[in-house]
Amino acid sequence: MKSETGRGYPQVEIITAKRAGFCFGVKRAIDISFDIAKEIPEGVYTLGPIIHNPQVIEKLKAEGIFPLNDINDLPGKSISALIIRTHGIPHQLYDRISSQNFRLIDATCPFVKNAQHYAQLLKENGYQVVILGDRSHPEVKGIMSYAGDDVEVVDEQSQLPRLKTKVGIVVQTTQPVEALKKLLANIIEHVKEVKVYNTICNSTALRLKETSDMAGKVDVMIVVGGKNSANTTQLAYLCTSLSVRTYHIETEEELKKEWFANTRKVGVTAGASTPDWIIKKVEKRIIDMGGESCNGNE
Amino acid sequence: MKSETGRGYPQVEIITAKRAGFCFGVKRAIDISFDIAKEIPEGVYTLGPIIHNPQVIEKLKAEGIFPLNDINDLPGKSISALIIRTHGIPHQLYDRISSQNFRLIDATCPFVKNAQHYAQLLKENGYQVVILGDRSHPEVKGIMSYAGDDVEVVDEQSQLPRLKTKVGIVVQTTQPVEALKKLLANIIEHVKEVKVYNTICNSTALRLKETSDMAGKVDVMIVVGGKNSANTTQLAYLCTSLSVRTYHIETEEELKKEWFANTRKVGVTAGASTPDWIIKKVEKRIIDMGGESCNGNE
Numbered sequence: 001m002k003s004e005t006g007r008g009y010p011q012v013e014i015i016t017a018k019r020a021g022f023c024f025g026v027k028r029a030i031d032i033s034f035d036i037a038k039e040i041p042e043g044v045y046t047l048g049p050i051i052h053n054p055q056v057i058e059k060l061k062a063e064g065i066f067p068l069n070d071i072n073d074l075p076g077k078s079i080s081a082l083i084i085r086t087h088g089i090p091h092q093l094y095d096r097i098s099s100q101n102f103r104l105i106d107a108t109c110p111f112v113k114n115a116q117h118y119a120q121l122l123k124e125n126g127y128q129v130v131i132l133g134d135r136s137h138p139e140v141k142g143i144m145s146y147a148g149d150d151v152e153v154v155d156e157q158s159q160l161p162r163l164k165t166k167v168g169i170v171v172q173t174t175q176p177v178e179a180l181k182k183l184l185a186n187i188i189e190h191v192k193e194v195k196v197y198n199t200i201c202n203s204t205a206l207r208l209k210e211t212s213d214m215a216g217k218v219d220v221m222i223v224v225g226g227k228n229s230a231n232t233t234q235l236a237y238l239c240t241s242l243s244v245r246t247y248h249i250e251t252e253e254e255l256k257k258e259w260f261a262n263t264r265k266v267g268v269t270a271g272a273s274t275p276d277w278i279i280k281k282v283e284k285r286i287i288d289m290g291g292e293s294c295n296g297n298e
Numbered sequence: 299m300k301s302e303t304g305r306g307y308p309q310v311e312i313i314t315a316k317r318a319g320f321c322f323g324v325k326r327a328i329d330i331s332f333d334i335a336k337e338i339p340e341g342v343y344t345l346g347p348i349i350h351n352p353q354v355i356e357k358l359k360a361e362g363i364f365p366l367n368d369i370n371d372l373p374g375k376s377i378s379a380l381i382i383r384t385h386g387i388p389h390q391l392y393d394r395i396s397s398q399n400f401r402l403i404d405a406t407c408p409f410v411k412n413a414q415h416y417a418q419l420l421k422e423n424g425y426q427v428v429i430l431g432d433r434s435h436p437e438v439k440g441i442m443s444y445a446g447d448d449v450e451v452v453d454e455q456s457q458l459p460r461l462k463t464k465v466g467i468v469v470q471t472t473q474p475v476e477a478l479k480k481l482l483a484n485i486i487e488h489v490k491e492v493k494v495y496n497t498i499c500n501s502t503a504l505r506l507k508e509t510s511d512m513a514g515k516v517d518v519m520i521v522v523g524g525k526n527s528a529n530t531t532q533l534a535y536l537c538t539s540l541s542v543r544t545y546h547i548e549t550e551e552e553l554k555k556e557w558f559a560n561t562r563k564v565g566v567t568a569g570a571s572t573p574d575w576i577i578k579k580v581e582k583r584i585i586d587m588g589g590e591s592c593n594g595n596e
Binding site: 177180181184185188189191192193194195196197198199 | 475478479482483486487489490491492493494495496497
């Protein structure tokens with residue numbers, strides 16, 4: 001997509017990642033939520049924001065889909081349906097709420113379900129489970145609940161903990177494969193038996209790869225998505241680490257014209273929780289700014 | 299150990315690797331062979347040279363321990379005992395010779411036995427087995443026989459073959475851990491379930507590590523061991539790759555005085571099949587050469 005001035009020469013070329021925006025699991029959860037909301041006109045609740053994108057959350061509210069921040073907000077409310085979001089939840093919490101008097105809809109991403117399942121399988125087969133991921137992330141908290149008491153969570157910065165003789169690895173679905181390679185290289189020097197389930201979601205891996213390739217070819221990268229979205233933040237971090245000028249924005253309102261001065265190529269990418277309509281608005285605003293700037297009207 | 303001239307100052311400092319020479323498995327096999335040879339005065343046979351060191355083979359012959367190059371040499375000979383060497387043999391061959399009319403002594407290294415066992419276990423559990431190693435090495439040929447029809451052998455230079463969805467890895471005991479890390483990094487991008495038994499022998503790993511550390515601190519490295527010894531050749535290759543001047547010799551006879559001109563520090567290391575007495579002779583000859591050279595007698 002090229003922005004053209006009235007003089008007929010290209011000013012700013014915008015390349016948008018093919019894999020920018022909603023992944024399979026997020027699209028599925030949003031679709032499920034809209035379907036349920038249509039069935040239940042008094043409104044439905046999601047356990048935590050269903051995705052980490054404030055603009056999408058506002059749209060969902062308008063359709064009767066409301067986030068509950070804490071399960072303890074439940075007893076005082078009379079609700080008809082509760083939706084578990086893509087990240088999943090700890091199995092103890094699932095057991096607790098599944099016996100309550102409302103419809104429970106599990107929109108956990110199937111890839112996250114896989115990671116939970118493999119963590120449990122490894123535990124049952126006598127492995128000490130190591131989860132590669134961010135221990136504060138809800139997805140990891142859910143997986144941990146299936147992984148046994150001796151579970152360890154490590155990230156790229158972690159020192160390796162003291163490990164047992166049989167170690168099983170599962171991975172937060174949005175981790176970069178490079179982090180898994182690093183963990184494997186580290187662990188294999190200390191442990192004789194390692195079983196790995198590479199539960200990284202392909203969509204994440206491909207989005208990171210595409211973004212990384214793109215970052216090498218453009219003057220500036222615009223990363224679109226919730227400031228509270230781990231995978232969007234990871235994309236921004238990746239671009240910065242590749243030494244390309246990078247801006248992480250939630251909406252087109254944050255774009256600044258001076259970012260595109262003397263700029264020929266702009267890359268646009270977006271996290272798994274960023275809807276298409278926000279990406280389109282960002283593209284359009286960059287075109288407008290490129291046009292204006294090159295015309296020298298300001 | 300320092301070579302001193304008559305003038306009382308050090309000339310050539312020799313550092314010998316603590317882990318140079320016979321590993322546990324080789325020492326055990328040689329001890330077993332000597333014990334059996336004492337029991338059977340008419341002599342015993344080993345299936346292939348028991349270690350890859352021509353000088354040791356000559357010593358063994360003097361004690362009544364003879365290598366058979368091929369199992370097909372057997373029928374014409376009347377023998378009392380046959381020794382399986384540290385590398386192990388394919389199980390089909392084991393089955394064939396174990397029913398014959400002589401004593402069969404299995405001196406397969408226990409760590410190689412482990413690798414064979416894990417290859418079989420992986421096969422039985424539905425994994426496609428990948429062996430990291432040299433496909434022409436007898437140890438690898440033995441492990442392969444336990445690994446199922448879809449086994450693949452890869453080395454550091456290999457392109458990754460087309461793999462199934464569940465891959466199990468075992469490793470030739472003398473491989474460097476860096477090669478395993480590289481394989482894991484490669485494989486984990488393509489396969490969702492990987493089980494690794496790190497069957498690299500610690501003694502090999504520590505010898506490589508010690509040699510590598512030493513190579514960074516000396517002017518020249520002398521690597522002692524059979525030219526047909528894979529692990530000795532690997533040590534020499536490692537030193538060369540670290541840009542230190544390196545000579546691979548079998549005995550002290552090959553040493554050349556000019557190698558030590560303007561040399562302060564000499565590192566000596568040796569493969570798992572190199573006996574102590576050869577290492578001692580090499581050390582002594584270097585001292586002699588250093589002394590002579592510094593005295594300016596030639």
